[in-house]
Amino acid sequence: MKQHLVVLFSLIHISLGLYAQDCNNIFLGEVVDFHEGTPLFGAIITLDGTDEKATTDFNGKFAIKGLCNGSYLVRVTHPECDDTTLEVSIEGDTYKKIRLEHHLEELGEVVVTESRIARKTQTGQEQLLGKQTIEQYSGQSLGDALKEISGVSSLNTGSAIVKPVIQGLHSSRVLIMNNGVRLQDQEWGSEHAPNLDLNSTSSLSVIKGASALKYGGDAIGGVIVASPERIFPRDTLYGSTILTGATNGRGGTLASSLFKGYDTGWNWKLQGSIKRLGDFEAPDYILSNTGVFEKGFSGGFGYNSLEFGFDAFYSYYNNEIGILRASHIGNVEDLERALRSDEPLIIRDHTYDILAPKQKVDHHLAKINMYKRLEGLGRWNLQYDYQSNNRLEFDIRRGEDNDNRPSLDLTLNTHTLTTDFEFDAQSSFKLQTGLRAMYQNNFPDPATGVRRLIPDYDRYDLGGFLSGNYHIDDQWLMEAGIRYDFSRMDAQKYYDLDTWTERGYDAQFPEFEEAVFGNQILVNPVLNFHNFSGTLGGRYTRDSFDWLINYALASRAPNPSELFSDGLHHSAAAIETGALDLDSEVAHKFSFSAEKTEGALQFSIAPYFSYINGFIVLEPSGLEETIRGAFPVWEYRQTNANMLGADLDASYQYNRNWSSFHKFSYVYGKDLDRDAPLIDIPAANMSNKVSYNYPEFHNLSISIRSDYVFRQNNFPDNNFEIEIIENGIPVTRTVDLSTPPPAYHLLGMNTSMVFGLGKGNELQVALLANNILNTSYRDYLNRQRFYADDLGRNLQLQIKINY
Amino acid sequence: MKSFLKINLALVALIVLSACSSDDDTPEQINEEELIDRVVLEITDTDTQAMETFIWEEGATAPEPIVLNSGKTYAVEIGFFNASNPGNIIDITEEVIEEADEHQVFYETDISSLTISPAGGDFEDTQGNKLGILTNWSATGTTSGAVTTYLVHEPVSKTGTDRDDLGGETDVQVAFTVVIN
Numbered sequence: 014m015k016q017h018l019v020v021l022f023s024l025i026h027i028s029l030g031l032y033a034q035d036c037n038n039i040f041l042g043e044v045v046d047f048h049e050g051t052p053l054f055g056a057i058i059t060l061d062g063t064d065e066k067a068t069t070d071f072n073g074k075f076a077i078k079g080l081c082n083g084s085y086l087v088r089v090t091h092p093e094c095d096d097t098t099l100e101v102s103i104e105g106d107t108y109k110k111i112r113l114e115h116h117l118e119e120l121g122e123v124v125v126t127e128s129r130i131a132r133k134t135q136t137g138q139e140q141l142l143g144k145q146t147i148e149q150y151s152g153q154s155l156g157d158a159l160k161e162i163s164g165v166s167s168l169n170t171g172s173a174i175v176k177p178v179i180q181g182l183h184s185s186r187v188l189i190m191n192n193g194v195r196l197q198d199q200e201w202g203s204e205h206a207p208n209l210d211l212n213s214t215s216s217l218s219v220i221k222g223a224s225a226l227k228y229g230g231d232a233i234g235g236v237i238v239a240s241p242e243r244i245f246p247r248d249t250l251y252g253s254t255i256l257t258g259a260t261n262g263r264g265g266t267l268a269s270s271l272f273k274g275y276d277t278g279w280n281w282k283l284q285g286s287i288k289r290l291g292d293f294e295a296p297d298y299i300l301s302n303t304g305v306f307e308k309g310f311s312g313g314f315g316y317n318s319l320e321f322g323f324d325a326f327y328s329y330y331n332n333e334i335g336i337l338r339a340s341h342i343g344n345v346e347d348l349e350r351a352l353r354s355d356e357p358l359i360i361r362d363h364t365y366d367i368l369a370p371k372q373k374v375d376h377h378l379a380k381i382n383m384y385k386r387l388e389g390l391g392r393w394n395l396q397y398d399y400q401s402n403n404r405l406e407f408d409i410r411r412g413e414d415n416d417n418r419p420s421l422d423l424t425l426n427t428h429t430l431t432t433d434f435e436f437d438a439q440s441s442f443k444l445q446t447g448l449r450a451m452y453q454n455n456f457p458d459p460a461t462g463v464r465r466l467i468p469d470y471d472r473y474d475l476g477g478f479l480s481g482n483y484h485i486d487d488q489w490l491m492e493a494g495i496r497y498d499f500s501r502m503d504a505q506k507y508y509d510l511d512t513w514t515e516r517g518y519d520a521q522f523p524e525f526e527e528a529v530f531g532n533q534i535l536v537n538p539v540l541n542f543h544n545f546s547g548t549l550g551g552r553y554t555r556d557s558f559d560w561l562i563n564y565a566l567a568s569r570a571p572n573p574s575e576l577f578s579d580g581l582h583h584s585a586a587a588i589e590t591g592a593l594d595l596d597s598e599v600a601h602k603f604s605f606s607a608e609k610t611e612g613a614l615q616f617s618i619a620p621y622f623s624y625i626n627g628f629i630v631l632e633p634s635g636l637e638e639t640i641r642g643a644f645p646v647w648e649y650r651q652t653n654a655n656m657l658g659a660d661l662d663a664s665y666q667y668n669r670n671w672s673s674f675h676k677f678s679y680v681y682g683k684d685l686d687r688d689a690p691l692i693d694i695p696a697a698n699m700s701n702k703v704s705y706n707y708p709e710f711h712n713l714s715i716s717i718r719s720d721y722v723f724r725q726n727n728f729p730d731n732n733f734e735i736e737i738i739e740n741g742i743p744v745t746r747t748v749d750l751s752t753p754p755p756a757y758h759l760l761g762m763n764t765s766m767v768f769g770l771g772k773g774n775e776l777q778v779a780l781l782a783n784n785i786l787n788t789s790y791r792d793y794l795n796r797q798r799f800y801a802d803d804l805g806r807n808l809q810l811q812i813k814i815n816y
Numbered sequence: 817m818k819s820f821l822k823i824n825l826a827l828v829a830l831i832v833l834s835a836c837s838s839d840d841d842t843p844e845q846i847n848e849e850e851l852i853d854r855v856v857l858e859i860t861d862t863d864t865q866a867m868e869t870f871i872w873e874e875g876a877t878a879p880e881p882i883v884l885n886s887g888k889t890y891a892v893e894i895g896f897f898n899a900s901n902p903g904n905i906i907d908i909t910e911e912v913i914e915e916a917d918e919h920q921v922f923y924e925t926d927i928s929s930l931t932i933s934p935a936g937g938d939f940e941d942t943q944g945n946k947l948g949i950l951t952n953w954s955a956t957g958t959t960s961g962a963v964t965t966y967l968v969h970e971p972v973s974k975t976g977t978d979r980d981d982l983g984g985e986t987d988v989q990v991a992f993t994v995v996i997n
């Protein structure tokens with residue numbers, strides 16, 4: 014816990030009239046915490062232009078004698094505080110009351126220590142990535158960086174679309190907060206990576222589970238909190254530029270940032286990045302059409318003071334990502350052919366061109382937030398944010414007009430208003446309560462000429478929460494919270510008349526029917542969801558050990574994809590259908606952590622168990638005969654599921670030069686109704702790193718890293734058989750979509766050195782090597798594993814200038 | 817505090833307004849343009865010029881078996897259509913011919929005595945490959961089986977004996993039952 018400190022001067026007017034004379038005034042004061050009024054020891058008070066100096070005693074009191082009448086500049090410093098200067102007018106024995114805000118967090122500093130855990134929840138499982146690690150991943154993506162955290166893996170489509178998976182769960186079950194704004198970027202799709210520029214963040218917190226109710230009650234998987242650089246309210250101007258060049262993809266990334274702070278409390282920041290890569294390469298071949306063009310920009314300004322502050326922020330993110338050409342297939346036979354081949358069926362020369370199939374995404378985010386501190390009570394926050402997300406997907410299409418015409422064009426606009434109040438005036442008791450209202454509109458542009466994957470809809474959310482924690486004594490802490498969310502989905506969708514009746518919707522939802530146009534029916538489903546969530550936990554701290562136990566209840570309304578999907582999924586050769594009658598899924602998660610956070614040996618053991626009622630899964634339900642042959646139909650269905658796993662972390666500092674880091678995670682998921690393992694659960698994985706640091710020589714750092722991913726042995730059997738003609742004879746073939754690829758081991762290395770450039774500027778040069786041995790491998794959670802190997806060796810040279 | 821409230825109210829107003837202004841307009845209906853849901857085989861006896869038509873249509877019952885007489889040659893023309901809107905049936909075949917370089921029609925059969933070869937007047941792509949729209953079928957013996965017709969988009973190769981040899985994406989894969997007398 015960070016100490017909440019506030020310095021308060023109180024000049025006590027003492028009637029010294031009898032002795033009053035010039036240059037014999039006494040300046041008496043007391044330094045106390047703003048919230049609790051408790052005295053603060055060790056604050057140094059100096060008067061500018063004099064040698065006068067005083068330090069507060071255990072009662073927070075100080076005295077400076079022998080002052081003349083006049084105006085003095087008083088400077089107050091405290092080891093845990095930011096320097097503060099104020100003007101005091103001494104007029105005889107002058108009385109003046111001064112207030113200082115001492116919440117470092119609010120004033121702009123988040124202490125980011127990777128070995129330590131800066132908590133957003135008090136009792137849940139949580140881990141943090143700092144700026145240094147994030148900068149190493151400047152040339153990669155958010156999902157890649159997050160894999161540094163045990164228990165976080167990724168669901169990939171190729172190597173550029175990287176979706177974070179927390180303890181086996183992803184997509185709508187993982188919330189992403191970007192600078193206080195809940196990202197609304199069509200996260201329901203498994204091929205939709207978060208629309209967030211990693212270079213705009215300076216710290217990443219991962220909360221594994223729903224214990225941080227403030228962010229939402231539907232975080233069944235967890236919450237990723239991306240925070241930008243915070244600027245101190247002091248005169249400062251700094252920034253950095255990072256240039257990363259990569260051999261794999263034959264391109265690079267340029268990221269630059271500039272931060273300006275003023276001692277008046279004002280600040281502004283600007284940040285931009287651009288990434289351009291051509292086709293990536295597997296060890297044995299080019300992964301054709303996997304180029305990336307990504308652009309990000311963000312800027313903001315704000316004002317922070319003791320009692321009031323605001324922040325205005327805007328960010329823009331745009332990417333264009335090529336999808337492996339060989340993964341665009343027409344039917345099940347094409348898929349079977351691809352599975353049978355060791356190599357992708359289309360391999361071309363390396364190029365920077367990004368052709369169809371590809372996706373193009375634009376994301377705008379604008380927010381304004383403000384706070385007002387009420388003395389002795391707490392802090393009130395208010396925020397409005399607006400996001401506009403446009404996603405274009407280009408398929409291989411027939412017809413000249415269709416070369417540059419997307420097959421999917423969705424625009425999602427979201428307005429959110431949030432407000433909360435933190436009662437933090439008591440050191441042992443903190444309470445937070447808040448409300449969130451959201452309006453969202455999805456518009457699928459009919460100009461694509463392709464039936465809408467996701468229909469037009471309006472969504473209204475309203476939620477409120479109350480959470481708090483209580484320090485019973487120095488060792489025990491209790492945490493509890495409750496949240497309610499209402500969600501209304503008002504959609505307009507065309508169904509095939511046949512489909513509508515075949516599924517029995519005509520009998521189940523006659524009230525939704527609007528009109529029949531030819532062989533299509535327009536329906537207006539209005540669906541309401543009431544979700545309750547809550548958390549209860551405890552923490553026991555003793556010596557350098559923390560013991561945490563937490564129960565979290567999370568409820569999630571089905572997403573538009575689960576409700577309305579209706580069509581062919583190209584790279585999976587499957588017809589995916591949503592279900593209008595889905596209910597919210599409700600997860601109960603129990604987690605436990607034992608952590609040692611000090612000393613040469615540090616570790617964390619974090620097992621968990623969850624039971625998910627009404628877990629929404631996509632499961633094969635039969636075959637549908639189409640003009641392209643028979644397709645397997647995958648239907649969204651609700652089941653009950655169990656998940657059981659553990660994340661282990663350990664590090665050891667052998668001496669001042671050598672250290673090592675180890676982590677391991679395992680998760681098992683089971684579909685209880687089907688009595689089968691859940692699909693797409695990350696395999697057990699282990700990572701070990703040995704580091705050598707030699708600060709005396711340009712801060713030299715060398716680390717070698719080994720990543721071992723086991724084979725996933727628990728998977729559902731979704732294979733099916735097809736009959737094809739070979740040499741004029743019909744033969745039966747199994748389409749094996751289920752069997753996971755074998756285990757693999759990757760070796761990596763990081764080397765970095767820092768060179769001073771004078772005037773506080775420095776140059777850092779780093780060489781980052783991934784998959785040094787150029788191992789051919791496929792990952793179970795890469796959707797392109799059916800078609801091609803994963804990335805081969807990649808050498809990155811990174812040059813960073815700090816100024 | 818006053819200005820705070822004003823901003824607060826403005827924000828609330830903004831959110832309410834944007835919520836209310838959401839259009840309740842009916843979304844435009846989409847009839848897929850590139851859809852193929854009908855494959856037509858026109859089979860002409862080259863001796864008698866008698867023509868029979870076999871139609872495979874998505875969602876409809878399978879067509880009658882194609883009956884061929886042993887020892888005869890039949891001229892077969894294949895057609896692809898978008899019949900999703902009964903009032904406006906679109907002939908996709910023309911588009912396939914226009915984009916001949918990116919397409920190939922392919923036939924596969926398990927009847928060993930049935931020969932399917934491109935017709936002299938078949939359409940060609942810029943490389944002189946015959947597209948497979950017009951074919952000649954001839955068979956011997958008494959047997960039955962199936963002919964699978966494929967429309968392949970962006971094939972890797974335009975020649976081959978198996979569907980595998982062509983690669984590319986399958987836009988159409990439809991089997992017709994064939995009886996040879």
